[in-house]
Amino acid sequence: MEPTSSPLDHPDAPPRSSDAADHRDPAGCSRNSGPQAPGCRSARYKLMSPAKLPISRSPRVAIPPGLSPTSFLESPVLLSNMKLEPSPTTGSFPERRMLHGSISSTTSLTNNHPSYPDRFDEKESGIFEIQPSPRPNLGTAEVNQKGKESMQVHGHSQTQSLALVPFVKSELTVSPSELSLSPPAKLVPSGANLPDEVDSEESNQQDHPGTGMQATQSDHKGNGPSVMAERLSDDGYNWRKYGQKIVKGSVFPRSYYKCTHPNCEVKKLFERSPDGHITEIIYKGTHNHPKPQPNRRATGGIMLHIQGEGSANVSPLTGETPSNVYCQTSNITEPKSTTQLSLAAGNEDRVEGAASLSCRIRDEVDEDDPFSKRRVRCHSCD
DNA sequence: AGCCTTTGACCAGCG
DNA sequence: TCGCTGGTCAAAGGC
Numbered sequence: 001m002e003p004t005s006s007p008l009d010h011p012d013a014p015p016r017s018s019d020a021a022d023h024r025d026p027a028g029c030s031r032n033s034g035p036q037a038p039g040c041r042s043a044r045y046k047l048m049s050p051a052k053l054p055i056s057r058s059p060r061v062a063i064p065p066g067l068s069p070t071s072f073l074e075s076p077v078l079l080s081n082m083k084l085e086p087s088p089t090t091g092s093f094p095e096r097r098m099l100h101g102s103i104s105s106t107t108s109l110t111n112n113h114p115s116y117p118d119r120f121d122e123k124e125s126g127i128f129e130i131q132p133s134p135r136p137n138l139g140t141a142e143v144n145q146k147g148k149e150s151m152q153v154h155g156h157s158q159t160q161s162l163a164l165v166p167f168v169k170s171e172l173t174v175s176p177s178e179l180s181l182s183p184p185a186k187l188v189p190s191g192a193n194l195p196d197e198v199d200s201e202e203s204n205q206q207d208h209p210g211t212g213m214q215a216t217q218s219d220h221k222g223n224g225p226s227v228m229a230e231r232l233s234d235d236g237y238n239w240r241k242y243g244q245k246i247v248k249g250s251v252f253p254r255s256y257y258k259c260t261h262p263n264c265e266v267k268k269l270f271e272r273s274p275d276g277h278i279t280e281i282i283y284k285g286t287h288n289h290p291k292p293q294p295n296r297r298a299t300g301g302i303m304l305h306i307q308g309e310g311s312a313n314v315s316p317l318t319g320e321t322p323s324n325v326y327c328q329t330s331n332i333t334e335p336k337s338t339t340q341l342s343l344a345a346g347n348e349d350r351v352e353g354a355a356s357l358s359c360r361i362r363d364e365v366d367e368d369d370p371f372s373k374r375r376v377r378c379h380s381c382d
Numbered sequence: 383a384g385c386c387t388t389t390g391a392c393c394a395g396c397g
Numbered sequence: 398t399c400g401c402t403g404g405t406c407a408a409a410g411g412c
Contacts, residue, residue, distance in 0.1 A: 247404095248401080
């Protein structure tokens with residue numbers, strides 16, 4: 001901010017400190033928001049209560065900043081995915097197996113580097129995690145890099161762009177549908193939901209083939225790739241960034257986004273590398289509204305619907321698949337030879353379908369392209 | 383004109 | 398009780 005004019009600079013400027021409103025009301029609203037922001041602050045707390053959450057959304061995965069949507073379209077990966085995707089009509093994917101168990105669901109898109117071994121712990125929490133395995137093709141050095149680092153490295157190479165979203169998490173109740181990840185993530189069949197949207201949305205995309213959406217997006221407002229990436233990671237909903245902060249333990253700054261929908265309180269956190277690659281995405285809450293039109297400015301019309309939106313698949317409003325799931329998907333930053341899909345224990349049965357899907361994807365993807373490849377490992381398969 | 387991003391500060395929770 | 402950390406707010410500026 002400009003030191004010059006920003007009132008914030010003045011300690012006394014904002015009434016905040018004194019703001020009684022600030023005191024978080026029981027409802028959870030914090031700050032002076034008072035009634036001011038409809039749904040804003042209170043929303044935060046609401047979010048916390050899954051039960052209140054009307055819908056669960058599917059977190060989408062972001063497309064690598066360097067990658068253009070077109071690439072995906074053409075990319076074997078995408079194709080592979082498409083193949084895997086349940087037919088829109090039938091929607092046949094087995095329900096996304098969302099693993100409930102935890103209020104928050106996390107999807108890990110990142111590389112499944114060993115560096116993220118921890119993630120598996122989440123399983124216990126009922127999280128379902130898909131991890132990509134390191135790609136042989138990638139520079140060994142990269143592979144060696146620790147998770148995030150490696151991501152960054154990958155990020156540099158746009159070609160490899162898939163690396164982007166390493167980690168996606170959804171907090172609160174996430175229904176399987178929500179978990180659906182974006183493109184790369186989408187690749188992961190975490191849920192049947194994806195397919196739906198994917199189909200419909202994909203079709204849309206096809207309409208605008210390649211359009212270099214990415215480039216366009218990147219240009220958007222001059223935001224760096226990082227922003228674009230984040231945006232791209234959208235699941236089709238419009239998000240507004242309301243904050244950014246460096247979190248301890250994390251090398252990369254974390255960006256906070258809110259759904260721009262009036263009544264929607266869904267939030268998501270992006271953690272991205274300096275390169276702009278998204279290393280982690282965390283969703284909080286569920287959308288209580290249908291996806292906005294792709295044209296929307298917010299998305300810049302870029303929404304990559306590649307990923308199926310969970311909600312779309314599910315009920316638009318409720319969206320949901322009955323279960324809250326926690327799912328983690330790893331994007332393939334580095335395609336590994338094996339895909340890993342971790343399912344939350346106990347949920348495995350549900351997941352099975354997904355797992356199968358994953359497996360299939362894995363097969364197809366792996367062989368075709370290194371890029372595509374988000375490798376997911378299914379526990380069930382394993 | 384409207385929306386979004388940026389950015390510093392504020393606040394609550396937790397150890 | 399204090400300090401740290403994460404999350405959010407809101408003004409300013411940009412597109």
